Amino acid sequence: MPTGESDGAAGSSFDLVVAGARVLVAGAFTPAEVGVRDGRVAAIEPLGAGLAGERMxxxxxxxxxLPGLVDTHVHVNEPGRTEWEGFRTATRAAAAGGVTSIVDMPLNSIPPTVSVAALEEKRRAAAAAGLAVDVGFWGGIVPGGLRELRPLAADGVFGFKCFLVDSGVPEFPPVTAAELEAAMAVLAELGLPVIVHAEDAGVIGEAPHPHSRRYADFLASRPDAAERTAVEHVIEAARRTGAHAHILHLASAEALPPIAAARREGVRITAETCPHYLALTSEDVPDGATAYKCCPPIRDAANRDALWRGLEDGTIDLVVSDHSPAPASMKLAGGGDFAEAWGGIASLQLGLPVVWTEARRRGIPLERVVEWMATAPARTLGVPAKGEIVVGGAADLVAFAPDAEWRVDAARLEHRHPITPYDGRTVAGAVRGVWLAGAALDSTAPTGRLLRAG
Structure with a gap:
């Protein structure tokens, strides 16, 4: 049982009571006792109040x-490409990393989540696999798919993803500017966000794309201008339609000024970044080290510093993993040729310690990290019951040791393939225990549920 959980008195007022000197409540750590009943937080009292639970x-x-983290950017890939990753392994990795809710991306699985039939097939696969944590779904926007938006929304997707550049898989093609705006007009009516892989196909098409083991050559193939140009297009579409646009995996700090300006004007735009953009730098990527390849790419140290400033000033709203694993045959393809290898970072289990390690080095408190990785993602999804320890909220809780240091061993992580750029790195912060809806997580008896919007 995690964190010394033990049996309490039969007939107690609560199913579970968790007590400690540092409990994150209303954005600050305080000595408290948290009483859980029927999967929700039923009471928060000062430490020493003597709450009694059947389990203590x-x-x-x-x-x-901490509240359980909410990761809104996870590629599970099941069904169809379960050999890349699957619901069982992905949700076990999430649980091990203190993530109690994930939202699955609509591509890389076959079929992609671009119809109600595909969504239901994905839900059946998830239920059959067994879920260690709660799982929701994004729908997808592809050319010719406008008529599917309303049925998918009615069936509980949290919003819709599209690409403005080649996605890497043929069954999920990019949309044109006109198709994006038409979809955003519908989503403005539905009150759901459009989430955008914002790189401009024209800018990328004009960049050099050599076969090379040099990371600098790969970086030049996905220039900053591709992100900034695409973000500016999304902002204009959001301004015209009134839709909520969310920029995925922001890697280039050059896109921060237009986002900040648009928000000051009242445009509904939010943005996320990822642990790899906050912890890694292009200067540190060895030639041929394709475990670091992702799109948009990891950029230089000055860019990383600017992304942190964007988080601190609120231009960037949240931090999520963009967990996108692949087998070694794809991730290490071409013997270190960045043009051949699959782009994606496997990090679902590591996001909290990776981000916290860098935040601590910068003097940023853990409370802010939790806001970016739990509270803000839940708010973006429209699920206020998650992401905070609050009376009436979900009893998704994490016991975390912020000063415990440990060395990442890729072979011991829970995701399907033992490949990650963090292999061998020393990080701070260890997850010691996780409760989902008040139940201590047990990978042998998965208790995760399927989430629906609305």
Whole structure:
């Protein structure tokens, strides 16, 4: 049982009580006891209040209690490409990393989630696999798919993803500017966000694309201008339609000024970035190290610093993984040729310690990291019951030791393939225990549920 959970008194007022000297409540750590009943937080009282539960857990002296993280950018790939990743392995990795809710991206699975039939097939696959954490779904926007938006929205997707550049898989093609705007007009009516892989196909098409083991050559093939140009197009479409546009995996700090300006004007635009853009730099990528390949790419240290400033000033809203694993035959294809290897970072289990390690180095408190990785993603999804420890909220809780340091061993991670650019890195922060709806997570008896919007 995590964090010293033990049996309490039969007939107690709560199913579970977790007590500790540092519990994150209303954005600050405080000594508290959290009482859980029927999967929700039923009481938060000062430490020493004496809440009684059928199960009792006391945090260790080096532990804090956090809300479960919410990761809105995960490529599970099942069905169709389960050999890349699947619901069982992905949700086990999430749980091990303190992530209690994920939202699955609509591409890389076959079929992609661009119709109600495909969504239902994905839900059946998830239920059959067994879920360690809660799972929701994004729908997809592809050419000719406008008529599918309303049925998918009615069936509970949280919003719709599209690409402005080649997605890497033929069954999920990019949309034109006109198709994007037409979809956004529908989504403005539905009150759902459009989430956009914002790289401009024209800019990327004009860049050099050599076969090369040099990371600098790959970086030049996905220039900053591709992100900024695409973001500016999305902003204009959001301004005209009134839709909520969300920029996925922002890697280039050059896109921050137009986002900030648009928000000041009242345009409904939000943005996310990812742990790899906040912790890694292009200067540190060895030649041929295709485990680091992702699109948009990891950029230089000055860019990384600017992304952190964007988080701190609120231009970037949240931090999510963009977990996108692949087998070694794809991820290491071409013997280190960046043009041949699959682009995607496997990091679902590592996001919290990776981001916290870098935040701590910069003097940024853990409370802010949790806001970016739990509260803000839940708010973006429209699920206020998650992402905070609050009376009436979901009892998704994480016991976390912020000062515990450990060395990442890719072979010991829960995702399907032992490949990650963090292999061998020392990080701070260890997940010691996780509760989902008040139940201690047990990978042998998965209790995750399927989430629906609305």
């Amino acid at each position: 857990a006391r945090l260790g002296d080096d532990e804090v209690l």
